[in-house]
Amino acid sequence: MPEKKQHPHPPAVGVIVVAAGSGQRLGHGIPKARVLCGGRTLLEHALDAVAASGVAVAVVAVLPPDDPVLTAVVARAAGAARDGAGPVISRVDGGATRVASVRAGLSALPSDVEIVLVHDAARALTPPAVFRRVAEAVHGGAPAVIPVVAVADTIKIVRSGTVESTPDRSGLRAVQTPQGFAASALRSAHAGVAAANPGITDDAMLMEALGVPVQVVDGDPLAFKVTTPLDLAVAEAVIALRGDGAGTRPTPSQSRSAHDTE
Numbered sequence: 025m026p027e028k029k030q031h032p033h034p035p036a037v038g039v040i041v042v043a044a045g046s047g048q049r050l051g052h053g054i055p056k057a058r059v060l061c062g063g064r065t066l067l068e069h070a071l072d073a074v075a076a077s078g079v080a081v082a083v084v085a086v087l088p089p090d091d092p093v094l095t096a097v098v099a100r101a102a103g104a105a106r107d108g109a110g111p112v113i114s115r116v117d118g119g120a121t122r123v124a125s126v127r128a129g130l131s132a133l134p135s136d137v138e139i140v141l142v143h144d145a146a147r148a149l150t151p152p153a154v155f156r157r158v159a160e161a162v163h164g165g166a167p168a169v170i171p172v173v174a175v176a177d178t179i180k181i182v183r184s185g186t187v188e189s190t191p192d193r194s195g196l197r198a199v200q201t202p203q204g205f206a207a208s209a210l211r212s213a214h215a216g217v218a219a220a221n222p223g224i225t226d227d228a229m230l231m232e233a234l235g236v237p238v239q240v241v242d243g244d245p246l247a248f249k250v251t252t253p254l255d256l257a258v259a260e261a262v263i264a265l266r267g268d269g270a271g272t273r274p275t276p277s278q279s280r281s282a283h284d285t286e
């Protein structure tokens with residue numbers, strides 16, 4: 025029987041939380057990661073989920089440049105992680121596209137990280153189990169892993185206002201984050217593309233272009249992306265239902281400072 029490859033130590037996992045987007049579709053006029061949901065910023069919810077997953081040795085939050093509110097959020101999370109022997113948490117400025125922001129995050133991660141998870145701050149309520157599923161699949165040998173859910177609607181390919189075709193729904197999946205990669209594969213893939221390319225909407229696309237197999241694992245409905253005002257209302261309702269506001273709410277001064285900027 026072939027010998028199973030043994031890792032001498034658990035691979036070091038780094039998480040990039042991309043939070044530098046402007047949130048045009050949400051329309052709050054401030055970066056989306058700073059928008060409050062259940063009294064806390066979307067970035068705080070996302071960082072909590074990463075911490076609760078327990079997968080990371082290092083976390084880099086990619087922020088809009090010159091954002092004191094989000095910089096303070098990261099500083100608080102870093103302090104709490106230090107006190108609780110959690111991951112090292114840092115921040116870096118993002119870029120004009122998601123690809124550019126991921127690239128900035130990659131350059132800020134420690135070079136000895138072996139697995140990288142790239143996560144949207146906008147998927148603020150992603151259950152910690154999704155992070156673990158993705159990290160375990162990469163640890164198991166897959167170079168690229170994405171969480172997916174089935175598509176509920178019939179999807180049409182439309183050209184110039186007319187339906188061209190209807191793809192078979194049984195083969196369609198909606199893609200979530202965190203997306204996980206062997207660090208070396210992700211670094212190589214990013215080295216080969218233009219950061220400004222607007223057609224690249226996720227990191228798995230870079231792997232697909234290189235012919236690297238992308239494995240799927242189960243996503244979770246709660247890993248939905250807060251994109252529109254309706255999504256934010258759903259996220260507020262989820263937080264209210266699960267009743268986790270108490271004890272995790274910010275102090276009045278923290279809450280005021282986030283509100284004041286809206």
Ligand SMILES: Nc1ccn([C@@H]2O[C@H](COP(=O)(O)OP(=O)(O)OP(=O)(O)O)[C@@H](O)[C@H]2O)c(=O)n1
Pocket residue numbers: 042043044045046047048049050056057086118119120121122125126143144145146147249250251
């Ligand atoms: N230049 C960018 C663009 C996006 N993102 C991040 O990528 C994730 C997915 O992007 P999306 O939800 O589309 O965010 P926005 O780009 O902010 O949204 P919109 O397109 O409505 O402006 C988000 O967590 C967002 O902060 C980023 O870090 N840097």
Ligand SMILES: C[C@](O)(CO)[C@H](O)COP(=O)(O)O
Pocket residue numbers: 122144198199200201225226227249
């Ligand atoms: C990465 C992503 O969340 C996977 O669904 C998505 O592609 C981000 O796209 P967006 O256009 O930046 O929202």
